[in-house]
Amino acid sequence: MHQDGIPTSGPGLGVDVDGEEITLPAPPVGRPPDLRVVAVDMDGTFLRTGSTYDHPRFTALRRRMRAAGVRFVVASGNQEAQLLSFFPAADGLAPDGVVSDNGAIVLADGVRILETCAPMGALERALAVLDGGGPAFIASGPDGAYLRQAESPEMRELLTFYHPDYRYVARTTDINGQRVSKIALVDERGFEQAFLDRLQAALGGAMVPVVSGHDSVDLIVPGRHKASGLEVLLAHWRLGRGQVAAFGDSSNDAEMLACVGYGIAMGNASRVARAAARFTAPSNDDDGVLEVLEAWFPAD
Known part of the structure; x- marks a missing residue:
C-alpha cells in the first residue's frame, strides 16, 4: 500500500513525460524568504522504510519552524487518524494542517474545514x-x-x-x-x-x-487530491502557493509538487513526481526532508 512508483537511477535525475532524463537541482541552501508552509507526503517521503522518523531531530526542527512562523502540513492518501498518530500533540508535534484521503478531508489547526464524500x-x-x-x-x-x-x-x-x-x-x-x-x-x-x-x-x-x-x-472523488486540499488550507490561512515548499515521491504527489513555489522530489521519487518538481532532496531513508529543513532552520 506504499503510495509510490518507479525509482530512478540517481538523486539528481528526473524523467519528463516523453521519457527524457532531466536534472533537478538541490533546493536553495538558505530558507526562502517568503516561505510560510512546509507540506510533506508521508510514505516514501517523510517516513523511512518501516514507517519511522527521527523524533528528537524533528522535535527540535518544529520548535525552530514555529519560531520562524512556518506552518507544517501533512498531505497523504491515508486516513486522518493514522497521520495524526505519528505526531503526538503532547510532544508538540501536531501538524498545523492535515490533508487526508487524497484531499477529501482537510484539518486546519485541529478543526475539520473540509469533508468530501462520494455520491x-x-x-x-x-x-x-x-x-x-x-x-x-x-x-x-x-x-x-x-x-x-x-x-x-x-x-x-x-x-x-x-x-x-x-x-x-x-x-x-x-x-x-x-x-x-x-x-x-x-x-x-x-x-x-x-x-x-x-x-x-x-x-x-x-x-x-x-x-x-x-x-x-x-x-x-474527482477534483480532490493533495494539491486541492492544500489550496483549502492556504485559503483558510490567507497564504499563496508561492509561499509553500512541498516534498513528495509519487504520482499522487505530482499536482502538489507542481503547484507550489518549491516542489521537491525525493531521491527515491517516481518519474511522474520528478517531472512535476523543481528540486530534489536525498531519499526518504536518508532523511531527505529533515536534511533540507535543517539547512533552512539551523540551530543557533
Missing part, C-alpha cells in the same frame, strides 16, 4: 463491482473506515495500519449509505486494465481510480 449512487456501483471477488479493499470517510470481515488476516493488518479508525462489516453492501471519501484497493498480483476499465465504467466519473503502486489503487 451514494457511485458508491453503490463501485461496491457492486467489488462484491464479485477481486481485490481486498477498505472504504474510508469522515466517520471512519469500513472493512469486510472476510478479508484475510494479512490484508486486515495492512489495511488497518493505514486506517486505524475502522469498523468491520459483514457484507460489502453494508457499506452502502455510509459517508465514503476514498476506497483503497490492494491486490498483490497487480491490477489488470480490464478490471480498472470495468470499475471506471461503473463509476461514470463520480469517482476515479488512481494507481498508487503496482498493488494499490485508490478510488477518489
Whole structure:
C-alpha cells in the first residue's frame, strides 16, 4: 500500500513525460524568504522504510519552524487518524494542517474545514463491482473506515495500519449509505486494465481510480487530491502557493509538487513526481526532508 512508483537511477535525475532524463537541482541552501508552509507526503517521503522518523531531530526542527512562523502540513492518501498518530500533540508535534484521503478531508489547526464524500449512487456501483471477488479493499470517510470481515488476516493488518479508525462489516453492501471519501484497493498480483476499465465504467466519473503502486489503487472523488486540499488550507490561512515548499515521491504527489513555489522530489521519487518538481532532496531513508529543513532552520 506504499503510495509510490518507479525509482530512478540517481538523486539528481528526473524523467519528463516523453521519457527524457532531466536534472533537478538541490533546493536553495538558505530558507526562502517568503516561505510560510512546509507540506510533506508521508510514505516514501517523510517516513523511512518501516514507517519511522527521527523524533528528537524533528522535535527540535518544529520548535525552530514555529519560531520562524512556518506552518507544517501533512498531505497523504491515508486516513486522518493514522497521520495524526505519528505526531503526538503532547510532544508538540501536531501538524498545523492535515490533508487526508487524497484531499477529501482537510484539518486546519485541529478543526475539520473540509469533508468530501462520494455520491451514494457511485458508491453503490463501485461496491457492486467489488462484491464479485477481486481485490481486498477498505472504504474510508469522515466517520471512519469500513472493512469486510472476510478479508484475510494479512490484508486486515495492512489495511488497518493505514486506517486505524475502522469498523468491520459483514457484507460489502453494508457499506452502502455510509459517508465514503476514498476506497483503497490492494491486490498483490497487480491490477489488470480490464478490471480498472470495468470499475471506471461503473463509476461514470463520480469517482476515479488512481494507481498508487503496482498493488494499490485508490478510488477518489474527482477534483480532490493533495494539491486541492492544500489550496483549502492556504485559503483558510490567507497564504499563496508561492509561499509553500512541498516534498513528495509519487504520482499522487505530482499536482502538489507542481503547484507550489518549491516542489521537491525525493531521491527515491517516481518519474511522474520528478517531472512535476523543481528540486530534489536525498531519499526518504536518508532523511531527505529533515536534511533540507535543517539547512533552512539551523540551530543557533
